Amino acid sequence: MPRPMTIAEKILAAHAGLDEVAPGQLIECQLDLVLSNDVTAPIAIGEFRRIGVERVFDPAKVVLVPDHYVPAKDIKSAEQAKIVREFAHEQGITHYYEVGCMGVEHALLPEQGVVGAGDLVIGSDSHTCTYGALGAFSTGVGSTDAGVGYATGRAWFKVPESLLFRIDGTLRPGVSGKDVILHIIGMIGVDGALYRAMEFTGEAISALSMDSRMAISNMAIEAGGKAGIIEVDDVTRAYLNGRVERPYTEYHSDPDARYERVYHIDAADIEPTVAWPHLPSNTHPVRESRHIAIDQVVIGSCTNGRIEDMRAAAEVLRGRTAAPGVRCIVIPATQEVYRQCMAEGLMDAFISANCAVSTPTCGPCLGGHMGILAAGERAVATTNRNFVGRMGHPTSEVYLASPAVAAASAVLGRIGLPEDID
Numbered sequence: 001m002p003r004p005m006t007i008a009e010k011i012l013a014a015h016a017g018l019d020e021v022a023p024g025q026l027i028e029c030q031l032d033l034v035l036s037n038d039v040t041a042p043i044a045i046g047e048f049r050r051i052g053v054e055r056v057f058d059p060a061k062v063v064l065v066p067d068h069y070v071p072a073k074d075i076k077s078a079e080q081a082k083i084v085r086e087f088a089h090e091q092g093i094t095h096y097y098e099v100g101c102m103g104v105e106h107a108l109l110p111e112q113g114v115v116g117a118g119d120l121v122i123g124s125d126s127h128t129c130t131y132g133a134l135g136a137f138s139t140g141v142g143s144t145d146a147g148v149g150y151a152t153g154r155a156w157f158k159v160p161e162s163l164l165f166r167i168d169g170t171l172r173p174g175v176s177g178k179d180v181i182l183h184i185i186g187m188i189g190v191d192g193a194l195y196r197a198m199e200f201t202g203e204a205i206s207a208l209s210m211d212s213r214m215a216i217s218n219m220a221i222e223a224g225g226k227a228g229i230i231e232v233d234d235v236t237r238a239y240l241n242g243r244v245e246r247p248y249t250e251y252h253s254d255p256d257a258r259y260e261r262v263y264h265i266d267a268a269d270i271e272p273t274v275a276w277p278h279l280p281s282n283t284h285p286v287r288e289s290r291h292i293a294i295d296q297v298v299i300g301s302c303t304n305g306r307i308e309d310m311r312a313a314a315e316v317l318r319g320r321t322a323a324p325g326v327r328c329i330v331i332p333a334t335q336e337v338y339r340q341c342m343a344e345g346l347m348d349a350f351i352s353a354n355c356a357v358s359t360p361t362c363g364p365c366l367g368g369h370m371g372i373l374a375a376g377e378r379a380v381a382t383t384n385r386n387f388v389g390r391m392g393h394p395t396s397e398v399y400l401a402s403p404a405v406a407a408a409s410a411v412l413g414r415i416g417l418p419e420d421i422d
Contacts, residue, residue, distance in 0.1 A: 004254035006162040007229050008197035011137040011251055015120040023161040023260075031061070033115065034149035035123030037105055038066035042083040044124055047147025056091050057153035063095040063114060063123075064088050065105035068362045073369040103334025103360040106130040106218060106302035110210075111334055116240055116248030117232045122146065122155055127302050127384065129220045133213035134240065135232040135250060137197070140221060160197045160226045161260040162253075167202040169267035174417065176312070177212030178304055178382065178402040180204070181219040182273040184265070186283030194224035196260065199253065204267035205230060210239045211308035218303045219384050222280040272417055274380075275400035278388045286405055289415040296379040297328045297410040298391075299403050300358070301365045304382035305333025307340050309403040314346040316407035316418045317353040323413030328355040329371045335360060353410075367391050373398075380409040 002020035005013065013021040015029035036044050041064055048056070056062045064084050069077035088096035095114055102108065106127050109115045117135035121128060124146035131138035141155070149155055165184060185192075198220045205213070213230050220228025230236075232250040240248060272286040299305075299313045310332060322328040330350045332338040338360065341347050350357050364371030365383040373379055373392030378399065381391065386398035399415060408418045 004256040004258065006197065006253045006257045006259065007135065007199060007231055007251045008137055008162050008227055009159060011118060011120055012157060012159055014118070021159045023159050025159045026156060027159060028154055028156050029120055031122060031149055031153050031155055032119040033061050033063055033121040034146055035063045035065070035105060035109070035121065035125065035128060036143070036146050037068050037125055038070060038077070038081045038084050039068045040124035040143045040146065041087070042080050043143035044147035044150060045083060045087050047144050048150045051148065051151050053151040056093070056150045059092045060094040061153065062091070062093055062150050063109065064093055065097045065102055065108060066099070067102060067104050067360065068366060069368050070099050070361060071359065101335060103337070104302045104305055104362055107306055107333035107337070110134060110214065111336055113243040113245045116244040116246065117236060118249030118251055122149055126221045127218050129225060129228045130214050130218040130302060132217040132220065132227050132229040133210065135230065135236055137227050137229065139227050160195050162197040162199055163193055164259045164262045165198060165200045165265065166262065167200070167204040167265045167267050169204060170207070171204050171267045171270060174272055174404060175270050176402045176404065177208055177215040179270055179273045181216045182275050182280065182283050182400065183270045185219065185223045185281050186273070186275070188223055190222060190279055190281045191224045193220065195226050196224070197227045197229060198223065198225040199229045201231065206233060206235070209308055210235060211306040214306065215303050219280065222384060272402065272405055274405065274415060275386055277386050277397040277399070280384065280386060280400060286401070286415060286417050289399070290420065292378065292399065292415045294326060294380050294399070294409055294414060295377040296371060296373065297322070297326060297406050298331070298364050298371055298379060298381040298383060299329070299406050300331030300333060301362065301383040302333065303384045304403050305331055305337065307337050309382065310337060310341050310346050311344070312403040313407040314349040316404055316411065317355065318349040320353055320411045320421065322354045322410045326410050326413050327371070328353065328410040329358065329364065330355045331358045331361060331363060331370070333360055364391055380406045380415060382406050
């Protein structure tokens with residue numbers, strides 16, 4: 001009989017062709033997908049060329065999504081996107097998403113049914129861990145590993161230890177998946193899950209939508225996590241069935257699987273939370289942050305640019321306007337989310353609130369474009385990182401929050417909650 005295993009261990013064992021694996025074991029695995037974007041793909045393509053292989057291992061399993069600096073903000077970014085475009089056409093890449101039919105990669109792939117439960121995915125972007133919300137093992141790698149993945153469809157892994165985060169009880173009204181993951185990162189620190197598979201379970205997780213679950217898995221890397229996994233349940237199946245393009249496999253942790261550590265969290269203890277500069281772990285309740293005036297709000301990104309996030313922001317902004325002196329930028333994460341915003345009247349709420357609405361792009365999240373901060377400016381953002389200079393000038397500041405808190409802050413001109421608005 002194989003040893004009891006966690007979800008992460010079972011997926012890695014299956015893709016290595018082994019009955020069982022154990023933490024610390026080095027294994028070579030067959031990959032289901034290899035992902036890159038306009039920043040990382042050109043380097044990976046260069047490595048692919050250097051290997052001397054003429055064709056990618058499977059044009060249906062290499063995914064290229066220009067999303068960071070597109071629509072191209074300058075000549076350099078245009079050249080980067082051109083390299084990706086030409087390689088995609090040369091190789092006949094099935095999942096290449098150009099401007100106008102693209103989106104922020106980690107929102108786009110689940111939406112389009114490219115990733116399924118049980119998949120093993122590497123991506124040359126650290127937030128590839130998002131797909132753990134679908135019951136996949138997905139992780140970020142360097143561009144060299146991605147280039148080798150293009151060529152061989154294989155990658156080496158050291159099997160990680162697993163940490164279990166059990167969140168039981170009922171979340172307070174207004175508390176979202178973003179608040180859950182900020183609470184956890186604040187609790188364990190930015191290296192609290194270093195090269196560990198973070199597994200999230202419990203009554204509070206089961207009650208969350210897929211959009212909220214993806215926000216949680218997306219930020220596993222901000223605690224150092226190798227992956228952020230949520231087991232498949234009826235919510236997952238309802239999302240995947242009829243959407244995912246190929247059969248998927250469910251893996252569930254054995255009841256007696258060994259975890260390096262188990263964290264028990266009472267959902268009622270989680271408040272609407274903000275991460276102050278300059279680390280995602282520098283968390284504070286919103287109630288302790290109301291004195292902080294802001295210059296800009298960004299609602300979007302691979303963390304919180306999905307339709308549920310747009311709805312939460314629009315609910316707060318509808319019938320109101322951004323405070324004088326506050327720039328509010330809304331970026332739906334995909335074209336489909338953009339279209340749905342229009343169909344539901346959310347765009348009217350945003351524009352009437354004096355928001356700038358962008359086509360899908362990572363843009364300001366990484367200090368790319370569409371909302372760079374000047375010296376000393378402060379932003380509330382639904383993004384995932386707030387490092388020094390992350391969104392612009394080194395003296396600027398980024399406060400991470402949920403869409404509802406970000407929208408309320410735009411109206412108030414300071415950090416706050418929807419109920420703080422008169």
